[in-house]
Amino acid sequence: MFERSPCAVTTTLSVIGGKWKPVILHCLRNKVLRFGELMRMIPGITQKMLTQQLRELESDGIVHRKVYAEVPPRVEYRISEYGTSLFPILDAMEAWGRQHQ
Numbered sequence: 001m002f003e004r005s006p007c008a009v010t011t012t013l014s015v016i017g018g019k020w021k022p023v024i025l026h027c028l029r030n031k032v033l034r035f036g037e038l039m040r041m042i043p044g045i046t047q048k049m050l051t052q053q054l055r056e057l058e059s060d061g062i063v064h065r066k067v068y069a070e071v072p073p074r075v076e077y078r079i080s081e082y083g084t085s086l087f088p089i090l091d092a093m094e095a096w097g098r099q100h101q
Contacts, residue, residue: 016086024057062082
């Protein structure tokens with residue numbers, strides 16, 4: 001789980017800060033996606049970076065990872081119920097970005 005900080009903004013940034021996490025969450029919003037689908041939706045992200053960011057989001061309880069016992073293995077990602085609490089923040093980021101594009 002993420003570290004708590006006396007500054008609430010720092011706590012938020014420890015969970016969704018960085019270049020890729022908000023983009024990943026935007027892609028997963030109201031969708032269940034496989035790893036390859038996420039790779040195609042996020043130009044410029046490397047496989048290693050996507051894996052790392054998904055693991056961090058999963059560790060923080062923001063993203064749920066489901067593995068199916070199939071050959072080849074199938075893994076799906078979705079935003080957890082807890083992760084949906086970030087939607088207002090993501091909405092505000094999107095609105096600000098549209099206004100200042």
